[in-house]
Amino acid sequence: MDWIEDQIEWIADGKKVAVGLTRFGMGKNLLLLPALSSISTRTEMRPLQERLGASFATTAIDWPGFGALPRPRIAWRPELYRTFLRFVTQSVVQPAATIAAGHGAGYALAVAAENPGGLGRLCLLSPTWRGPLPTMTGRRMALFRGLAKAVDLPLAGSFLYRLNVNSLVIGMMARGHVYADPAWLTPERMAEKRTVTDAPGARYASFRFVAGELDPFTDRDAFLESARRILTKILVVYGGGTPRKSKAEMTGLASLTNVRTVELPRGKLSFYEEFPNQTWETINPFLSESD
Numbered sequence: 001m002d003w004i005e006d007q008i009e010w011i012a013d014g015k016k017v018a019v020g021l022t023r024f025g026m027g028k029n030l031l032l033l034p035a036l037s038s039i040s041t042r043t044e045m046r047p048l049q050e051r052l053g054a055s056f057a058t059t060a061i062d063w064p065g066f067g068a069l070p071r072p073r074i075a076w077r078p079e080l081y082r083t084f085l086r087f088v089t090q091s092v093v094q095p096a097a098t099i100a101a102g103h104g105a106g107y108a109l110a111v112a113a114e115n116p117g118g119l120g121r122l123c124l125l126s127p128t129w130r131g132p133l134p135t136m137t138g139r140r141m142a143l144f145r146g147l148a149k150a151v152d153l154p155l156a157g158s159f160l161y162r163l164n165v166n167s168l169v170i171g172m173m174a175r176g177h178v179y180a181d182p183a184w185l186t187p188e189r190m191a192e193k194r195t196v197t198d199a200p201g202a203r204y205a206s207f208r209f210v211a212g213e214l215d216p217f218t219d220r221d222a223f224l225e226s227a228r229r230i231l232t233k234i235l236v237v238y239g240g241g242t243p244r245k246s247k248a249e250m251t252g253l254a255s256l257t258n259v260r261t262v263e264l265p266r267g268k269l270s271f272y273e274e275f276p277n278q279t280w281e282t283i284n285p286f287l288s289e290s291d
Contacts, residue, residue: 006022010084022042029056032099039197048279064076082216090118103209106215112230122234130217132212165206180274227253236262237264
């Protein structure tokens with residue numbers, strides 16, 4: 001089987017946005033959605049995609065405003081991401097199941113609640129709905145919105161963004177809540193992550209995510225209610241080392257009758273990238289079940 005690298009064009013606020021995607025495998029269609037973060041792209045799903053491709057036709061796609069391609073200056077906001085995901089499932093791939101990580105999982109929940117069955121069976125990896133700064137402080141603040149708007153400024157915005165994505169900050173972030181093994185982020189992998197942050201226009205969506213301006217929900221109740229409204233089965237998987245505040249949101253889904261949760265013994269927020277074998281072994285039976 002061959003890996004097929006491609007890109008699509010999507011229109012946001014009247015501007016053309018190039019979005020990268022990767023196809024691999026044969027069988028029922030699976031849609032793979034990466035997390036939203038300063039260093040996330042569809043390539044974080046590649047180890048898992050390789051394993052799933054033995055049984056499924058997989059499509060991993062970047063989120064607009066993220067990825068490695070140039071990105072136009074747009075006031076990125078949740079409405080655009082919900083619209084994009086609806087476009088993908090209607091015009092790019094009609095999935096039998098969707099595997100989504102981080103905020104990508106939050107958007108999968110939001111769109112699936114509006115369109116039952118549109119994303120197929122949901123498999124959510126480290127699902128989140130609240131950005132880093134609101135999670136750290138426990139609340140949304142006007143200051144965060146101001147910082148998100150400031151990043152659009154030609155000089156000050158670029159400086160502010162660089163403070164957030166230098167090697168020191170990325171390393172601290174990765175060791176603190178992304179990867180379980182501090183040594184996993186080798187110099188080669190760090191260079192790959194830095195390439196993502198250097199893409200033209202990267203700052204416009206990236207910093208909005210950090211500030212909580214791209215959160216798919218405004219509170220936990222809305223997050224849980226969306227999951228409750230979904231008629232298809234939902235599998236939630238997270239790593240045992242997931243940061244406490246984030247894990248509390250994930251375990252909150254366990255009380256819902258349509259949700260099955262699995263905590264892996266190792267891993268933090270990006271456990272599926274670091275431990276693809278264990279992730280595949282956990283989700284493959286769920287994806288292969290008959291309704």
